[in-house]
Amino acid sequence: MSDLQIGLILLGVLLILVVVMFNWWQDRRIRQKMQEHFPERDHDPLMGAQAPGPVRREPGFGAVLAQDDDDPAADDDAEVDPGTEVVIDISFAQPVGSAQLQQAVQGLVRVGSKPVRIFAERDGGGHRARLRANENYASMQLAIVLANRSGPLTDIEWSQLWSAAQGLAERFDGAIEAPEQDEVIRRAAQLDQLCAGLDAQVGLILRLNQTVSAGAARQVLEDAGFLPYGRQLAWMSDTGVPRFTALFDGIAPQEIKSESVNRVDLVLDLPNSPADEQAFSRMASVGRDLARRLNAELLDDQGRPVLDGADGTVDRQLFDLYRKLELAGFEAASERTVRVFS
Structure with missing residues (x-):
């Protein structure tokens, strides 16, 4: 073997060593940066309880959000008030995730002069007055007050809520169930008349x-x-x-x-x-x-x-x-x- 061949072999080995050392140095530098941004935990989440930390919360229906450690089978206390509200029920063809539902109903808090409350039924059971993280919902209800100091619910306000419900049903391939408009307007007038005699x-x-x-x-x-x-x-x-x-x-x-x-x-x-x-x-x-x-x-x-x-x-x-x-x-x-x- 000539001196030229031996020199080329040594040069090749040296280059390989340089590449290996460079990769090791790069890997070590990246690990250090990752440690700076993501420090090691005292407890491995795969091996037991995590160290205390802030609980992540998902968007809800504009109300205080449920804790992630709440009992998933427990119902929320707030419910539709059938005496003062009328409801449009939307059943979904497939369960809808909390993030999707939040995005769809964002801003739907009032129609005309009437406040709207939103409820949902959890897939697998559980009544919700606010969304919870990582849940899926089988249906939702839009509840609008029948009368307030602005007067009874009008046919225009009811039509606006109905249009919003149709949009949600189309978005999630759902089915709508609601009372007839004439019945809604009649109930609204009755409640308004009752409350007018009690207001002071x-x-x-x-x-x-x-x-x-x-x-x-x-x-x-x-x-x-x-x-x-x-x-x-x-x-x-x-x-x-x-x-x-x-x-x-x-x-x-x-x-x-x-x-x-x-x-x-x-x-x-x-x-x-x-x-x-x-x-x-x-x-x-x-x-x-x-x-x-x-x-x-x-x-x-x-x-x-x-x-x-x-x-x-x-x-x-x-x-x-x-x-x-x-x-x-x-x-x-x-x-x-x-x-x-x-």
Whole structure:
């Protein structure tokens, strides 16, 4: 063998060693980077329980999502209310996954002036008011309120919901079941008529003797005991539900645009406040305190001065309305009542 051949063989071996070393170095560098992004766990998930960590949650029907460790066979508590809602039922030809269903119903929370609630039945059993991760669903229900303070459900609103249901049925090769439109509209009118006789709001007016800034008026109310509640200022009950709220010149304090305030209104929304034998007395007492703090005159919602001796009479009248609400199936400040009286 010539020196040339021996040199070529040695060169080839050297090149092979270089390639091997380069690959080893590349592999080691990649492993280090992976360790930086994905550190080793104390527990192998294939060998037992994982170390504690955040639970992954999937999108739901716009409500709080169920934990992944919830009992999959357990039903959610929220259900369709047949007395105040009407339902379109959609049965799927094949089970639909939670991710697909979420994408399909995203944004379907209201039709016209009426809120829509969405429910689903899990493939294999289980009623859902919100989606859960890694589940499949055999059917879903679109529930729309029959009446609220905007009036009864209209034929246009019902047609819009029906169109949305048809779109979902076509998307998932499903079948629709729903009552006839005439029956729906008749039930909506009945509920609206019933609720019209039960609805009541009572107000007090604080007519300021001199204009004050909106910020100063807000501070006075908060010093007196009002708390922020959404865009409102509210006098809260022990249960965390407002007894009554305040308006500045007829506008929610968070929404007022003017810098000054001439009038403060206290509003007791009867169906949406907890039943109370002294509902008016409490509000009137707070109103008198605010009148002193704001240098204002306390008037009823007809513009007449509020007389001290009239509180008890109004209390009894309002408590009678609370009882009528309850007898009609609308417990004051309950979720069902708020859904209709809103």
